Amino acid sequence: MDWNSLVRSSAGLVASITKFERIFFISTIIPKILTPPLSHRSSAAVLQFITSDPVHGPALKAAEGAANFAYVGAAVGAITTGGNAWRWSKSPHGTVLSFAFGAVVGFTLGAEAANHWYQLYRLDTVGAHVKFNEWLQKRT
Template sequence: MSENQGPISFFKNHWQGYKEFWGERFSFLDNYSKIIYSEKPLPHWDSSVVEEFIASDPVHGPTLKTAREAAQFGMVGAAVGAITTAGYAWKWSKSPHGAALSFAFGAAVGGTFGIEVANHWYQLYRLDTMASQVKFFEWLQKRA
């Protein structure tokens, strides 16, 4: 240790430990770091570009297609949950802020339930959906 550096302060030492602790638990986010912190932004893409990737990649394409189909379960679950909980809240209380809060809560719970149903329906626990998404973004960058 050089003489210019003093001892590390108590708070700085704990902050470094905190960052290491959570860094280990969220290390899977490093897969996305090259996409999030890239020098040039990703080009605009839509569903036709995704379909082109699905057709061109025999390994990660079907996994990405399955993940996209599973996301529709979540959207339907969120819509059903939001509308039904807001409807019940409005029916019984006639409170606009209560209906708005129950709409948001119903969307969150319904969307989560929809994703869980899709997880079992499509058996997503057997697939590496994150790897297929990263491959899609890499393909998109190479294509640009």
């Protein structure tokens, strides 16, 4: 069974991909993939942006602090759950799963705590990151 017959047989929810759509995909997506990446995001560049942009600089600084808060939460969550799993079960696969789950939960709780600590709900952090990437692209 080829791709087109599989797509046609999907109860009419998905139309078959035409030749035009394939060409459109190649002409729009492939150049975006092949564009050179931005220069490295160094702490000096972030500090320079924070001082140069009075609107988006503080939002970016708060978002950077919140990310550090979330990373610490992930480390604490992973170490405590992984350590407790190893202490009580001595099961390697259970310890790895507990370590991973603890990291995810710790990161999430750390990010939520940072959201309230830094009051990120009042700031446009996504807009600050976009402006920083635009500034970084213009700088290079």
